[in-house]
Amino acid sequence: MAKTPESLELSINEATDIGLDRDCTTLSRHVLQQLQSFSPDAQDLSALMNRIALAGKLVARRLSRAGLMEGVLGFTGEVNVQGESVKKMDVYANDVFISVFKQSGLVCRLASEEMDEPYYIPENCPIGRYTLLYDPIDGSSNTDTNLSLGSIFAIRQQEGTDSDGKATDLLTNGRKQIAAGYILYGPSTMLVYTIGKGVHSFTLDPSLGEFILTEENIQIPNHGAVYSVNEGNFWQWEESMREYIRYVHRTEGYSARYSGAMVSDIHRILVQGGVFLYPGTIEKPEGKLRLLYETAPLAFLIEQAGGRATTGLVDILDVVPKKLHQRTPLIIGSKEDVAKVESFIQNGH
Numbered sequence: 001m002a003k004t005p006e007s008l009e010l011s012i013n014e015a016t017d018i019g020l021d022r023d024c025t026t027l028s029r030h031v032l033q034q035l036q037s038f039s040p041d042a043q044d045l046s047a048l049m050n051r052i053a054l055a056g057k058l059v060a061r062r063l064s065r066a067g068l069m070e071g072v073l074g075f076t077g078e079v080n081v082q083g084e085s086v087k088k089m090d091v092y093a094n095d096v097f098i099s100v101f102k103q104s105g106l107v108c109r110l111a112s113e114e115m116d117e118p119y120y121i122p123e124n125c126p127i128g129r130y131t132l133l134y135d136p137i138d139g140s141s142n143t144d145t146n147l148s149l150g151s152i153f154a155i156r157q158q159e160g161t162d163s164d165g166k167a168t169d170l171l172t173n174g175r176k177q178i179a180a181g182y183i184l185y186g187p188s189t190m191l192v193y194t195i196g197k198g199v200h201s202f203t204l205d206p207s208l209g210e211f212i213l214t215e216e217n218i219q220i221p222n223h224g225a226v227y228s229v230n231e232g233n234f235w236q237w238e239e240s241m242r243e244y245i246r247y248v249h250r251t252e253g254y255s256a257r258y259s260g261a262m263v264s265d266i267h268r269i270l271v272q273g274g275v276f277l278y279p280g281t282i283e284k285p286e287g288k289l290r291l292l293y294e295t296a297p298l299a300f301l302i303e304q305a306g307g308r309a310t311t312g313l314v315d316i317l318d319v320v321p322k323k324l325h326q327r328t329p330l331i332i333g334s335k336e337d338v339a340k341v342e343s344f345i346q347n348g349h
Helices: 005-024 027-035 040-064 088-102 140-145 231-236 239-250 262-272 291-304 335-347
Strands: 075-079 085-087 107-112 130-138 149-157 177-185 189-194 200-205 210-215 226-228 274-278 308-310 330-333
Touching: 027 040, 027 200, 027 210, 040 088, 040 130, 040 149, 040 177, 040 189, 040 200, 088 107, 088 130, 107 291, 130 291, 149 262, 149 291, 177 262, 177 291, 189 262, 189 291, 226 262, 231 239, 239 335, 262 274, 262 291, 262 330, 274 335, 291 308, 291 330, 308 335, 330 335
Parallel strands: 107 130, 226 274
Antiparallel strands: 075 085, 130 149, 149 177, 177 189, 189 200, 200 210, 274 330, 308 330
């Protein structure tokens, strides 16, 4: 049945209202809506997420011009605390987060995989009750080849006075995180976050200069076809992990997808289902990924989406670090797929 002019006009108006409402749902507004409060704590968290968004915009702008500017790509010639060669974008992104949060008034400390010790902002510390933990550029090996990159972040509330400046209160399990997420620098720039009330994604609209709500309450499928792992390390793994890879090779329905940027791979799995693996090796059973800056924030987010994250023996969010830069293996993604990997680690099949 053809619509009357009146009903057609009503449909157009409804679509316009929905579109406008969507365009008006910025990241900072969404946080307040999630908390259903304008309390000081809610406003703090909204402001902190707004600062993270600003850092993401600055990094995205730099990356979009990287090939046209001198001194952006390549290595600095230095090695970070992890023993890894430092790229110029690593340094820039790390400095961006520091500069952005110096102006927040809320963050006393920042801890990053690029810095030996936490960075303190003395002028914020009298009132700043929060700590930002972050990986400024995840997948930096992709920087010079114009492939996807990411940033990972977590927010924790400071416990105690930290009078000795050692930030030992950060050496607690991942369930102490009050917010976590990542920024994905791809064909569009996306920010995905959780404050313990589901997982929500935002896309940067360059015309507005704002992250606009894309999808609320994302749920990861219970099972997916994708497994994401660097199979170049196959002969360095324990036999149980090699046996799992042999299993997916001989089982119909699995697809390998690995980009070299963990944020990109995990975003695919969040949307499509599957499992991401970064196991330890025989020589380094603790793995490569940092707990406080990478695995715990991603575990918090994926669990909020209905997935799981484990070392293979214990849930990532239950791991208590003994040092700031502690590493863990990581198996993360859909519940069924993570359980299948665990069955090989714990039972050999």
